[in-house]
Structure formats: structure tokens, C-alpha cells
Amino acid sequence: MARKKIIAGNWKMNMTPSQTVELINTLKPLVATEDADVVFCVPAIDIIPALEASKGSNIEIGAENMYYEEKGAYTGEIAPDMLTDVGVKYVIIGHSERREYFAETNETVNKKVLKAFEHGITPIVCCGETLTQREQGVTMDFIRQQVKIAFLGVTAEQAKTAVIAYEPIWAIGTGKTATTEQAQEVCCGIRKCIAEIYDEATAEAIRIQYGGSVNDKTAPELFAQPDIDGGLVGGAALKPDFGKIVNWK
């Protein structure tokens, strides 16, 4: 069965709650499609207004982060059941900005991925190399390690429903998109890695996105690749152009 595309916006630290309502009202008619799952991952405080504003549309709301404990003395963190209680279906885990600025490691990513599955939230698990790693020729080694650790203890049935976002760090917010060939090559390598950890059926089912300066010009070629099942979109997800990315065909 063909995999359904999944196109997600990563709003990062942008949009107040009132701006959220405005943006969703603008984007709602533009992102209407049955061909892809459309997810807006928004800041925690915007989740509830986003859910309300997107009611009755095809937009699903996701979180940008989540903690791996159930509750307790973790000032500033968001618990998984706070997300499920309001209807959040997706959570971005291990974005490179969280790894770089908030000391997330492969191990904390793994804990969060396990916790998300425990609560029935679909993790969008991020991986990606630095420019130095690419130049040193260790891209795939590095990403395979990120993926293998992220999925430790995850069952094949769970992994089939997961989303992986391949985001080369050098392409995020820089306007430098990876070439279609580079993106396809790594996404294909990630699928092979999943086949090694689990089996072919799991590798065929899991959805792998490309992220890093995706825009309405680059999306069509990227999303047409056999191993690229959609995108994780930062900057361009905050503009009406996101509608063109979602309806890339």
C-alpha cells in the first residue's frame, strides 16, 4: 500500500495565541486536501487555540516537544497526558535545535519516543547531520546511530506508525535545501536502517519526511522521490505558501 504523505509545519518559537488563530483561519482553506496528512506543530501555549481554530478542518495539531516523565517536579515541562487530554496527536522529538540549545541527546530522544508511544502520540523523530559530518563523509553513520538509539525498545508495530524527519542541520533556516538526490539518498538509507532493525514491512510502512528550507518551489521535486513521504517545514509553514507546499502535486 502506498504511504500517505505527511506534511507538517514546525512553527518553532513563533506566533502568539491570537496570531495562531489568525494564521490558522488564513491557512485552513489553503491546506485542505485528502492526499496528505497535514499537521501543525505549534508552541505549547498555542495548542488549545490552534485546536479550536482548526476544528472541522483536516488540520491536526502537534506539539514541538514533550517530557518523558508522567508528571511531577519538572518546572517548565509538558507531560504527555497534558497533550492527549486536549487532543494532540503528534509530537516532534529531538529536533536539532533542541539537541543543540537544550542539551537533548539520543538517549533522551529515545525516552521521549517510548513515552509518546505509551500515550498513543505519534512521534516525529528528527535526525540529521552537520555540514562537517557531511564533508567528512560520515552522514549515514551518524544518522544510523541517531535512528538506532531513538528506536531502542520500540516495537515493530509502533515503528510502523512513526514518522522520521530527516533534516540536515546545514539546511535548516539557511535557505540551502539539500539537493533532491541528497535528500532521497539519506531517506532511502534511513528506510534501510529501519529494515535492518525490524523488517521490510516496517520499513515500507514508516513515513520519512525531508526538512530544511522546504518551500513551494522545492517541495514538488522532493516529495516526488520514492523514499520521501512529505516534509517538516519551518519558515514556509507560517505563510500562505504553505498551502502550495501541501498541495504540491
Ligand code: PGA
Ligand atoms: P526551515 O525549518 O524549513 O525553516 O529550514 C525546518 C525545521 O527546522 O523543521
